[in-house]
Amino acid sequence: MITTLDAQPQEWMEGDEGIFHTVAACHFKNLEHIEYWIHKTAQVERHFGVSANRPTLIAELDLASGDHVFHIARVPSVVELQESLAVTVGDAVHNLRSALDHLIFQLACLNTNGSPKDERNIQFPIADSPDVYAGQAKRHLQEVDKARQATIERYQPYHGAAG
Secondary structure, X not given: OOOOOOOOHHHHXXXXXXXXHHHHHHHOOOHHHHHHHHHHHHHHHHHHHOHHXXXXXXXXXXXXXXXXXXXXXXXXXXXXXXXXXHHHHHHHHHHHXXXXXXXXXXXHHHHOOOOOOOHHHOOXXXXXXXXXXXXXXXXXXXOOOHHHHHHHHHOOHHHOOOO
């Protein structure tokens, strides 16, 4: 049995904002997960809040030119922070990707009355060119209705930040 969201069909059809609200609802409804991200953000803030963890700049007066010249005197080690941040960012990207895939699966369920035929191939396509997108859409969106496919296509990276 396939479980779908409690959203009514009209909620899925009310525009792009509804789709992305649904993504958030699909993935971040677990309060503990949100608290984890708040904790990680605070950890980064604490790290850079300590003066020993900030770079030191020095300004010296160049007597010949009369200009002040700035030098970076010290760059603290950020290895520990980099490792923690790499894992955290990787987890965040994975969670966002999973949320997009869940959205597409829900749209396929909506379009097929809860019975998509090719469950393993349903996923959110991300492409850097229209040709690549066309191939991915044919493979991954065949059970999503055409209007939703058009919305997904508008958010592809090859359109740029302005869409």
